Amino acid sequence: MRQHLRRRKGRNMSIYGRKVRLRALEPDDIPHLHRWANDPAIWRLLGGWQFPSSEMSTRTWLDGLATDRQNQRFGIERIEDGLLLGTANLVSIDWKNGTAFHGMMLGASEIRGKGYGLDAVMAVMRYAFDELRLERLDGDIIEYNDASHRLYVGKCGWREEGRQRGWHFREGRRWDKILVGVTRQDYADLIAESDYWAGG
Template identity: 70%
Template sequence: MIRGRRIQLRAVEEGDLPLLHRWANDAELWRNLGGWRFPSSLDSTRAWFAGLKSDAANHRWVIETLEEPQVIGTANLVNIDWKNGVAFHGMMLGPMDLRGKGYGRDTVMTVMRYAFDELGLWRLDGDIIEDNAASHALYVGKCGWREEGRQRGWHYRAGRRWDRILVGVTAEDYRPLESYWA
């Protein structure tokens, strides 16, 4: 387990699959996430889970609260390039009522600490849909990530196009934020 202040990241277990399947089919949840969402079967969720076992370049976890253990989302480090020390990071919080309570910040800080201090990575990349102000405020405003570019009209949501905001953080950017753990 990878422990934060309020959350821990742990491996996805078979018992998590019904909840992850429900989230995978939640249109409102996916409105603010990248990629394309198609309704998926529980069988496809199981197949995805089976592929996690042998995938060293992609680490996926569930986010579990420490206070009263419950799964509240997922986080990842994917497309890990061990030679260059870079990876892509993404996160999703499922229950709407838990947003804005510090779990997202603790998750991002925990992933950065693990990536930089344990894995020895140099930088993390991510992207945010232009209209997702909460994610932008979290990553850029609270967690030290920098906006590094935009791809105009990349995402199509709700009948219109939104920019894809490219963000990144280096181990050097993270160092001044380590006081979070004090």
């Protein structure tokens, strides 16, 4: 077991970054998940469409994760105090071809811009490429989400690989879906250049 995968005392294994750990979502998280699922400001930045959801539907969704091995979803927890910051995922895992789709949601607006999102993406990539031995990750970004584009393409080594023009309808107009991806080699090059994990 590599150093960045550790068991938390009394709880399941966690995936560690420098500032955050990724861990299984728990029933205690339901109030946060339910609140974020109904926050229009959060869903404006994400690619999917969301309807108002009940706490019961959040609980049903969470219960369904226990046996789903093709779709892994994690809570992003701040190491220093255990605060749940959001969620990250590796979904549609294709073990034959070594690919998966990745997405992330930071729920607490006051923690954005402080490096937690960067650390979460780096931890997801290290886990995906070093532990699961995947070859590439895919994602997409809605055209106006400049912060996500700066994070993934500007800081985390992902590349813009195409656009689906006018894919999203938001706020009375059409927006492109930006397709992004990162390979195992892209990640290796990023680590060699940035030495991100030095000492951690």
